[in-house]
Amino acid sequence: xxxxxxxxxxxxxxxxxxxxxxxxxxxxxxxxLTADAIHKPADPSNLAEGDRxxxxxxxxxxxxxxxxxxxxxxxxxxxxxxxxxxxxxxIMYIDAYLDNNFIARYHMTPSVNPILSLHLKASAGKLxxxxxxxxxxxxxxxxxx
Ligand SMILES: [Fe+2]
Numbered sequence: 001x002x003x004x005x006x007x008x009x010x011x012x013x014x015x016x017x018x019x020x021x022x023x024x025x026x027x028x029x030x031x032x033l034t035a036d037a038i039h040k041p042a043d044p045s046n047l048a049e050g051d052r053x054x055x056x057x058x059x060x061x062x063x064x065x066x067x068x069x070x071x072x073x074x075x076x077x078x079x080x081x082x083x084x085x086x087x088x089x090x091i092m093y094i095d096a097y098l099d100n101n102f103i104a105r106y107h108m109t110p111s112v113n114p115i116l117s118l119h120l121k122a123s124a125g126k127l128x129x130x131x132x133x134x135x136x137x138x139x140x141x142x143x144x145x
């Protein structure tokens with residue numbers, strides 16, 4: 001699927017460029033078609049250490065511990081080997097999409113661990129999570145709710 005990147009905020013749109021960026025409000029003209037926007041592991045069946053430090057790990061919890069029924073939790077961890085959060089190397093943000101529609105951006109600084117807890121109103125669908133490392137770029141993964 002084609003990926004279009006907002007040159008203002010880095011938001012990635014899948015399939016086509018939106019009329020307006022849902023993160024920063026930039027117009028469609030601010031989006032560039034970018035073929036290699038998201039890193040993919042060289043060998044998905046044998047992940048390198050760099051892959052394991054960046055590919056988001058998604059855990060779906062059918063029962064929310066805070067809101068209760070009607071809320072499904074998705075715990076997102078970057079990655080299976082936790083990524084460092086240091087001033088020169090850190091995860092800048094995590095973006096979440098439900099069925100390819102943007103639902104949230106979580107901005108981070110080195111003061112937090114690279115973990116996000118999403119409380120979803122949806123009871124079904126495909127959750128896509130994309131993270132952006134300030135040095136190693138964008139990585140993503142998906143999970144079925
Ligand atoms: Fe990194």
